[in-house]
Amino acid sequence: MLLKSTQHQFSKFNIVFLLILFNLTFFAQKEELEKYIPQENTSLLTNPPITLRVQLHLVYRYENDAQNYNLDSIKLIRDQFGWVNRFYKEMNPCTLEAQDKEKHFIPDSRIQFRLDTVIKIVDSVLWDRRYYALYDRPIPIDSVGLNKIYLDKRYFSRFKKVDSLSINEVNYSITNRSRIDNVSILELSSNVESGSAVKELYYYRKRELNCDRYIWEKYANSDQNSIHVFYTGSSLNGVAFGCGPKPYFLNLTNLINGGGWGNAQLLAHELGHTIGLAHTNYPQFDDLPKKDKFGFIPCNSTTVSNNIMGYNQCRNYLSPKQAGYVHQLYSTKPERIRLTTANEYKAENTFDIWYDTVWDKAMVVTGDIIVRKRQTLTLNKDVHLSENSRIYLEKKAKLIVDGATVTNYFGTKWKGIVICKSAHKPSKKPRWSRNLAKVILKNEGEITEVFSR
Ligand SMILES: [Zn+2]
Known part of the structure; x- marks a missing residue:
């Protein structure tokens, strides 16, 4: 009994000790981050602006047919980079209070992007980042009734994300699906054409390749010393979307649907990911609000922030620690420093x-x-x-x-x-x-x- 209680005390002591250690490291990290925040009154020498070098790849679907921004759009593209730099340089005060009920603000993040080159690539596979692909294996059909087809229950979940299917080379879209006992029932937009026996169907599966490694492995891996931005397309209509999973790579798809200013906001947000920032629906730092509602909605003073890393229509604010974190990364990590103009003597x-x-x-x-x-x-x-x-x-x-x-x-x-x-x-x-x-x-x-x- 005694032994047990000693052990118990010992483990409690261990936990307390660990907690103290954790708090100390956590505190040290926080202290460390503070030094990198480009406060308004800090010197431009000790907290210098970071300029990231950008190469833009305009991906054409076919020769002479980009179906997106193309080499004739250079002026608009340059304007958009100018707007992005303005979002980062002339920030607005935040609309939401941070967790400590304060509103933290620095006017200039001292983070800028320099568009160095614009490259044209003709590659129809690379261009198409979201499409329906015919799934290669067919599914057996049990029976057909006018606009309904009956399948085994195990196929029910397959059709979650499928918009259309093909029976005897005729395409149908699915309007409803249900399951009764062992049977899955798909309701179709039109009656199934009878004729030759209907035994199987093929279906289309949505492919989301916005973030796909194919792009960066093929076109960006050989040069990890600038941010490679790709403008690609999609054979599915939809809003513009983007992805920045690597410090040297980012892809924006379907920009043409987003409008000039909206696209610049999207670009600012995705660049934010590539330089190390996370979404604000959950706070990455304690000078951010506890919650931030997402949904491309106007910012307000109660639920939706104006943070560049949120999903809002304002996107003109970064917290001091968001900016400080980026400065810390680009002052300490060699692979990050190499993406900047740090080798250009002035x-x-x-x-x-x-x-x-x-x-x-x-x-x-x-x-x-x-x-x-x-x-x-x-x-x-x-x-x-x-x-x-x-x-x-x-x-x-x-x-x-x-x-x-x-x-x-x-x-x-x-x-x-x-x-x-x-x-x-x-x-x-x-x-x-x-x-x-x-x-x-x-x-x-x-x-x-x-x-x-
Ligand atoms: Zn995002």
């Missing part, structure tokens, strides 16, 4: 370190870093440098890399560390060696992918 994005500074978030640097005389820059998290970036260390400056890596993820090399008297004259060294800047590596800190002269 001198105006140069950091000037005039005071002792600690970087405790991962940084994507597209300019240079200048550590001024006698100042120290400590890096606690990884730093990515563009291929033309340099780090200048002036007289008596220090660069401490503490448990972090300084590198380039594009398979290119950055230009290295310049130890100098002053960044204005980078070739001039301090006269005394004791005044040379120092690079200190701590806790397995590393500097890699440096161009060696």
